[in-house]
Amino acid sequence: MRLPAELTLPDELVPERPPDPPVTPRDAATVILxxxxxxxxxxxxxxxxxGMPFAGGMTAFPGGGVDERDDDADIAWAGPSPGWWAARFGCxxxxxRSLVCAAVRETFEESGVxxxxxxxxSVVGEAARYAEERQALVAKELSLAGMLAEHGLVLRADLLRPWSNWVTPAVEPxxxxxxxxxxxxxxxxRADGLTGEAAEAYWRLPAEALNDWRSGECGLLPPTWVTLTELADCSDVASALTVEREIDKVIPKVVHRDGAWRVILPGQE
Incomplete structure (x- = not known):
């Protein structure tokens, strides 16, 4: 896929002096709800x-870095095994296991789902009753495994589907x-915006979100733009969840060209 020429990065998102050598990427999980x-x-x-250290002001999906507390082999688990996920994500x-746990934890922390x-x-029908646990997770006072064990809950890995794998460009600190x-x-x-990381939260058709970007109403990073473009072709949620995808690690490059910072995808001139 080729990124449009108008998809540029704000100057404040690109450091004046890139780290040398580049920073080792940290594992993270993002969930498209x-x-x-x-x-x-x-x-x-x-x-x-x-003002957030990473992607401040940009519009994105819920997600965040893997926490050491996500690495718990005793967590109650339903769905594809960690081995299956390892084969799909090449790890x-x-x-x-930590990535799946982080995906479930971040979704709950940032959207309440x-x-x-x-x-x-079974799946929890009303997650609001775990509001205190949600805040404890955000404050790192509680682990996902501890929360699930306390309430006799099972992590539903079978509700997730692998979609893609993006690595932040080497110029980023x-x-x-x-x-x-x-x-x-x-x-x-219900999904909400009760997180300190979001100025607003909302549901949007992928095509409408892309129109918002074109009109300057929101800023999108390349992984978000590409994902929205891919989802715009899906007729309903069921069809999106059944898409079979090859998961390749995408490592973009950032170049300054024609007076703006542009992201170049592998294979793109």
Whole structure:
């Protein structure tokens, strides 16, 4: 896929002096949360607070870095094994387990949506009752494994689908090796913007979100733009969840050309 010429990076997002040598990317998980709307599948987006160390002011999906607390082999688990996820994302099983746990944790922390249930077949119908636990997770006072064990909940890895793998360009002082997951909001749950990292949160058709970007109403980083473009071709959530994808690690480059910072994808001139 070729990025449009008008997709440039704000000057404040590119450091004057890139790190030398480049920073080693940190593992991270991003979750594309979908629901069916009157006009087709809608995606949950958040405009990040300006001034944040990474992607401040940009519109993105919920997600964040893997925490050491996400590495818990005793967590109750339903769905594809860590080995299956490792094969899809090209990593070892321990890292794959941590990535899935981080995806579930970040989704709950940033949107209030909990991908867990009291059994391998059930899903929590109302996650608001775990509001205190949500805040404890954000404050790193509680681990996801500890929360699930305390309430007898099972992590529903089978509700997630692997979508893509993006690595932050080498010029950035904060780099992430981010695996993107796709899921649909469980019946009875609601996504919210009750997170200190988002200035606003909302549902939007992918095509409408892209129109917002074209009109200058929001800023998109290349992984978000590409993902929205891909999802715009899906007729409903069910079809999006059944897409079979090859997961290749995408490592873009940043160049200054024609007076602006531009992102070049592998294979793009």
């Amino acid at each position: 979908l629901r069916d709307g009157p006009g087709g599948p809608e995606v949950f987006l958040q405009r990040r607070v300006r 070892d099983e321990q890292r794959a 909990l991908l867990a249930g009291e059994s391998h077949e 904060r780099r992430y090796d981010t695996r993107f997951f796709l899921t649909s909001i469980p019946e009875g749950q």
